Amino acid sequence: MVPVDEHLITRAQSGDxxxxxxxxxxxxxxxxxxxxxxxGNMPDALDVFQNAALKAWRSLSxxxxxxxxxxxLTRIAINxxxxxxKKASRLRAVPLDDVCGxxxxxATASPDAGLLxxxxxxGLAAAMANxxxxxxxxxxLKHVHDYKIREIAAMLDCAEGTVKNYLFRAxxxxxxHLTS
Amino acid sequence: MNCTHDHDTLVLLYxxxxxxxxxxxxxxxxxxxxxxxxxxxxxxxxxxxIDGLVEPVRVDEMDVQRARAxxxxxxxxxxxxxxxxxxLHVVRWAASVAAAFLVFAAGWYLGAVDNENKxxxxxxxxxxxxxxxxxxxxxxxxxSSLSGSIHDAPMQRELGVxxxxxxxxxxxxxAARALASARIAxxxxxxxxxxxxxxxxxxxxxxLQAVRALHGLFDQRPLPESxxxxxxxxxxxxxxxxxxxxAMEILVASEQVSMDMQQTMQRVGSDERENPYIRFMAKRxxxxxxxx
Ligand SMILES: [Zn+2]
Numbered sequence: 001m002v003p004v005d006e007h008l009i010t011r012a013q014s015g016d017x018x019x020x021x022x023x024x025x026x027x028x029x030x031x032x033x034x035x036x037x038x039x040g041n042m043p044d045a046l047d048v049f050q051n052a053a054l055k056a057w058r059s060l061s062x063x064x065x066x067x068x069x070x071x072x073l074t075r076i077a078i079n080x081x082x083x084x085x086k087k088a089s090r091l092r093a094v095p096l097d098d099v100c101g102x103x104x105x106x107a108t109a110s111p112d113a114g115l116l117x118x119x120x121x122x123g124l125a126a127a128m129a130n131x132x133x134x135x136x137x138x139x140x141l142k143h144v145h146d147y148k149i150r151e152i153a154a155m156l157d158c159a160e161g162t163v164k165n166y167l168f169r170a171x172x173x174x175x176x177h178l179t180s
Numbered sequence: 181m182n183c184t185h186d187h188d189t190l191v192l193l194y195x196x197x198x199x200x201x202x203x204x205x206x207x208x209x210x211x212x213x214x215x216x217x218x219x220x221x222x223x224x225x226x227x228x229x230i231d232g233l234v235e236p237v238r239v240d241e242m243d244v245q246r247a248r249a250x251x252x253x254x255x256x257x258x259x260x261x262x263x264x265x266x267x268l269h270v271v272r273w274a275a276s277v278a279a280a281f282l283v284f285a286a287g288w289y290l291g292a293v294d295n296e297n298k299x300x301x302x303x304x305x306x307x308x309x310x311x312x313x314x315x316x317x318x319x320x321x322x323x324s325s326l327s328g329s330i331h332d333a334p335m336q337r338e339l340g341v342x343x344x345x346x347x348x349x350x351x352x353x354x355a356a357r358a359l360a361s362a363r364i365a366x367x368x369x370x371x372x373x374x375x376x377x378x379x380x381x382x383x384x385x386x387x388l389q390a391v392r393a394l395h396g397l398f399d400q401r402p403l404p405e406s407x408x409x410x411x412x413x414x415x416x417x418x419x420x421x422x423x424x425x426x427a428m429e430i431l432v433a434s435e436q437v438s439m440d441m442q443q444t445m446q447r448v449g450s451d452e453r454e455n456p457y458i459r460f461m462a463k464r465x466x467x468x469x470x471x472x
Contacts, residue, residue: 021248028244028248032243036237049244053251054254054255059347062345076347143230143231157348164188174226174230175230178226178230179226
């Protein structure tokens with residue numbers, strides 16, 4: 001999405017706080033939106049964003065230029081949001097290997113009221129709330145933020161096929177609600 | 181709608197996720213199959229409606245700016261600790277710098293493995309054969325892997341890269357666990373990366389595996405000063421009990437005496453909130469230190 005500014009990244013990697021801030025400023029609002037979809041509320045989303053940004057700063061030397069900074073930061077933020085939510089809802093232990101899997105699914109779905117315009121279409125609001133968190137996250141990343149499936153797979157640490165399946169299911173469920 | 185065509189592909193077409201030839205094929209399908217054509221039109225119509233209703237949650241620009249300002253403050257504080265007399269943080273900083281230096285400048289890691297366009301998918305270690313296999317997922321979902329003995333320098337290098345820089349805590353944890361269960365001789369590269377990870381990794385499971393690996397490396401051997409300093413720091417500040425306990429065990433077993441260690445043992449031994457076993461070890465170590 002956001003073009004990688006190699007110059008800024010090089011400067012940030014050498015410890016330039018201004019350059020890092022400039023990099024963050026290109027992605028911040030979008031990352032907060034995405035994270036909000038997982039945490040379910042804005043204060044937590046802002047906390048998660050801060051933690052993720054600090055993590056990104058501290059591991060910036062490990063940033064591999066194979067993805068854009070935006071995708072990389074989003075990936076860190078999604079992981080951070082998932083573990084935040086795991087802590088917050090004290091879910092039963094989930095095998096470490098399955099971070100991408102059940103975590104999103106298990107928590108009770110909270111309606112993303114903010115995603116929808118007022119209450120003019122309660123049907124669609126209900127449909128969004130009825131999506132599993134994973135379906136909702138994938139759908140939001142694709143439909144609202146226009147990320148490529150490849151990027152979403154990298155962010156969620158899933159296979160592209162998995163992302164496609166969630167997208168198909170989300171679209172199918174939303175459409176079904178529209179026509180019912 | 182009784183055609184046998186896959187209508188999920190239409191969703192991919194809608195989102196522009198098909199390659200040129202795939203697109204041509206699906207367009208052709210829409211042009212020649214009435215039921216596909218109907219499905220496509222109804223998809224487009226529904227998506228138009230959804231488009232109008234779904235919008236991203238509104239983010240207050242002031243909130244975001246405040247969040248970025250506090251990130252900035254911490255980033256600057258990070259940098260400032262290099263010059264100030266905060267011994268523990270200097271150690272932490274020095275360890276990260278050392279690891280970053282190793283990874284990206286000194287060349288120890290350079291050229292180990294071509295990691296461009298790859299994500300680590302899995303790190304597998306067989307303790308019996310001491311063989312490691314690292315699976316990668318490439319851009320195009322093509323998979324590749326690297327296998328070898330954990331005693332080989334290139335493999336240790338690759339595990340070091342994963343430990344120092346992989347985003348996925350599971351991969352870092354597995355890399356550390358492989359090093360923890362391997363019987364490798366101490367060397368400065370592996371040691372530096374492990375102590376850096378122990379000092380800075382946010383994931384307690386990763387830190388625990390790192391401290392175990394250090395235990396394995398320096399069992400019956402004198403601890404390097406850099407490692408000892410990180411362990412002393414961990415005993416005092418690590419939020420995870422298992423990590424503090426393991427760090428304490430290594431320090432007690434090393435029997436290396438120093439001023440800061442004695443002070444740490446005193447503090448930990450008299451801290452009533454501390455785990456009883458850790459306090460017991462601290463007291464015992466103090467008794468031994470003063471008895472000699
Ligand atoms: Zn058809």
